[in-house]
Amino acid sequence: MIDLRENYLSKHTIRSWLLTIDHKRIGLLYLFTILIFFLIAAVAAGLMRLELLTPQGDLLLPETYNKMFTIHGVLMVWFFLIPSIPTVLGNFVLPLVLGARDVAFPKLNLLSWYLFILGGSFALYGVFAGGVDTGWTFYTPLSTTYANGHVMTMAAGVFIAGFSSILTGLNFIVTTHKMRAPGLTWMRLPLFVWALYATSLIMVLATPVLAITLLLMTVERFWGVGIFNPALGGDPLLFQHLFWFYSHPAVYIMILPGMGVVSELITCFSRKKVFGYSFIAFSSMAIAVLGFVVWGHHMFSTGQSAYAGMVFSFLSFLVSVPSAIKVFNWTATLYKGEITFSTPMLYALGFIGLFTLGGLTGLFLATLAADIHLTDTYFVVAHFHYVMVGGMVLAFMGGLHYWWPKITGRLYPEKAGQLAAMITFVGFNLTFFPQFLLGYLGMPRRYHAYPEEFQIFNVLSTAGASILAVGYLLPVVYLLWSLKNGQRAGENPWAATGLEWTTPSPPPEHNFDQTPVVTRPPYDYAYQSTFHPREVEQTLENV
Amino acid sequence: MRFQVFPDAASTTAVQVDWLLAFLSLVTLFFLGIIFVPMGVFLYRYRRGNPVDRTPLNISTWKIEVFWTTVPLVLTFVIFGWGAGLYVHMKTPPEDAQEIYVVGKQWMWRLQHPEGKREINALHVPVGRTVKLMITSEDVIHSFFIPVFRVKQDAVPGRYTMEWFKATKAGTYHLFCSEYCGTQHSGMIGWVTVMEPKDYQDWLNSGSPQETQIAAGERLFHQLGCSGCHAENSKVRAPSLVGLYGKPVPLEGGTIVTADERYLHDSIVMPAKQIVFGYENLMPSFEGQLNEEQLFQLVQYLKHLGREQPPEYRRQGEGAAQFIVPHEAP
Amino acid sequence: MSAAPSTASQHAAETPRSTLVKNAVALFVLLGITVGANFLDLGSFNVVVALLIALIKAALIVLIFMEVRHRSPVLWMFVAAGFFWLLLMLMMTMADYSTRSALPPDWLHRTGRTNHVDFSVGRPAPAAPASR
């Protein structure tokens, strides 16, 4: 029912936002913050694509171009992709789906946002005071000795943001263990919770290694001597080992929550119990654990031992299997469903398409001999954008649309949403598919100018990027519009399962008037009536 | 505007890698097919409002799950095996390889042929000869990438890495630095010229004659006084170096290492890192006194020592005479 | 899952005072042993002994001082997780370092060179010529 009484958005003072310990408000604070970082990083990407329109380096200076891809990488990875779904949707939804009043440590949750802001401020200072040109990977000895710019500031920003990430992960794990509603057993958890749990595990166990690695890098840069210094017999590859021990699992921090969101969307919009619940749930955990022992596949051509290369390659193939299981199960879920093509569903289907191609091209890069040719080329760029942007960002957009009625109490305009989803899908493919071919042709990444035979694909890519930009901007417009003018959403506009849909939209500050009790398995759509969600809304509006 | 969709394949390895890539592409298409064809069918058939039978199937799903877990798993083993096999091949240079020394430096490649000929951002090689590149870096990590040969290897400061190829098609091809190395990274490019053997010989003989790498190494060996200690009749007891390359060396502490390029290099700049068993740590470090190129010349000389000698010469005991290097142009 | 309500409502310590003191004494004895062992030349076993003792000491601290033996399996899991993941990191990093100078077996085989790590040889006799 429409419930217009007091909710978590009722207080309007700045103070009430900055000192809030309400997980829902913190989720919104994060949403606002990461969008700023996304915007800056996207502008950097736009400038890069414009530069690459022509083979000559005519728009930007080489050092400016290098700073652009560093800014794009650092901000996108640590200040958008990693926090995006966990801190926005996770923060908002997790306590609600668990039937809890808040996360286990609300003050730590707020602290984590402030740490994120602090880290972000360092990073932004680094960006605007002159930039950094190390690349987001900070490889030594380039970063310790040869690079100019605010390397230490940037590293400090990432270091601090890392602690924000740790606190979020810690909070989610304890919340999932200790705050579940009565009757909500592990096997009744929504798959989004499983995904968040696996993600949190990685956040907690991998991020500290990044912190210490960046600390060591900074010490070396500051002090002039350090453990990666080849002059003392130090090994630059050690930095890469430590860095990728975090940064490969970090890829799963980015994609796992997306998989969780998609599991929710596919079931909801095909109105069907998910196929192979336990396999999807445990494949998340398998990815989280196996993801830690495959980092060496970033180092096949670096002079790592050939034996280690084979071990890492083998394990990388193993980690591809749980992802495949998820895709098969999503497809099977559609079978005999009752499918509606609402905006979140379009994003979810887009996710499956792009993630599948991204994952399959990952096989090329896990294959030792093939990787030698393809690594450090645009093939890699295309591969991880298919997974990160095609996967993660589409899942984020899908999740945002799905929970938007819960977050704001308003519905977004459906037609505009569907249009934006399709524009994003087309623009994305046009941007990044040509880059696979560029990579096979041999165009190295991070090139400011390039031989002219690569131009045609770069032009296609830049054209696609401009379409992609429209796909991103459109939702900003209609979602803001919907805040005032959208239809009011009831408790459960999608007729979805899950405890978050049993409380008013927007939820009251304490989430539930009564602690909910769970008695049914997840995704029990057969138990629910099969009316179309939007029809309910229509009738409600007409009343 | 030049336009290409597929890169040339101009080495023996390139053809093999292309077959592997073709197989991987087939696997990709196969999976895309078995996922998206059913998905499209389901999306159409089970769209809302389409009157079809939606009664759920009551079957146990675990058999299906096991099936579609096992099939990709087995397939990945095949890909892994193929990729790893080819990788070992790419890491195993044939014995007769000609060694070219490559050093990366912000932002250029310097190369030296064994005959002494130097090149910058260019590499001339003959068709049909195996060429092995010994790569290192003077500053940051670079990566020596020749797309048409499908080879790539990072240049890491403080150590040697290796890549090899056997060119099959004459022509001029791109040479890239593919590991981001600073401001002018995209300027660190050059050309590989693959020539017919006769043209190559002409090219080699053009210009003023150069000191070969081995000769330069020998000169350094005497200039620096290495010969003072490493001769058997020397008062200072130091390990003999004749025929050392490729042999196992027992170290203090019981480990045994192979005397490869890295070992020889490190023994000059970091003599104390690996002390030969039964010897004292007496040798001073030559770190900072030699640049990477000179170090490589010394290493090449040490590798040469004892390798080119006739068998009876080696059996004649180890006198000071061993340091007389047989003079034949390699 | 929610664990059973533990000590919060009871007013008795989980570990008796005598156990704590005994534990401290044991730790001091182990400290004595590890320092003593440092003055014996055990070859490579010096490190093994020192690390073994450190592991025992850590176990005593975790189980008794930090009272993990009274905790739920979930907590045990997370205690173990940190160390397990550290082990993963060390193992996989050393997979590179311990084989880095080695060449693929194929290479050694084809060029007729001997494999460089021949543990059956052991420590070579001092009289043997050290290098060829």
Place this chain on the structure above:
Amino acid sequence: MSDATAIAATDPATGNARAPGDAVARADAYPHEHQFDNLAQQTDAARLGMWLFLATEVLFFGGLFGAYTAYRYVYYHAFAEASRELSVLFGTLDTAVLLTSSLTMALAVFTAQSTADSPAARRRSGRTIALLLLATAALGAGFLVLHGFEYYEDYQEHHFPGRTFFFPGAESGQVELFFIIYFCLTGLHSLHVLIGVVLLAVMAALSWKGRYYGGYHNPIEISGLYWHFVDMVWVFLFPLLYLIAPR
């Protein structure tokens, strides 16, 4: 937000800790935080959270241990040589001080856990707890002072990496690597000790008036976990840095 949450649902199936809702919570002598149903749930959550934090700490130090392991393997002799430069006497004293402080910490937790819920007992125990915590903090401070002396000695012997570093012989570079790792590891550890000292001093002040007792001692216990962890890190640092080569 407090009263609205008081409406509780009862769990028909199990004795889930979340089931009784605020009904039982009210019975707790010490108020729990709003997001929890009762104090037991809060205690369990805090313990789990602290252990997760300690797991991150294991991996935070772990990066350095990884670097140590790799270089120890590659530069076996240089590291043994370098290790001999450190004073076992200092190292032993450091360890002894920290082990003692762990005992006083454990006794503080013990006292808090076994205090009965009466004003007199709480007041009496409060002082004991505070004194034990102060003793722990003092021992921690002592450790820092000892380490200060050690660092000073290292500096005088030119073991501080950088321009002043000097070590005779050709393996100077690798010895310097050891000392970089040594200073990073012990420096990071000392920073943790310093944080612990401050934390324990604050906890001592809080506990003086009998705030913690058998029914509510979670903060003391959590601080104790942190302190014991710092001690445990040193238990590994001591042999790895000081004892890798026989004297």
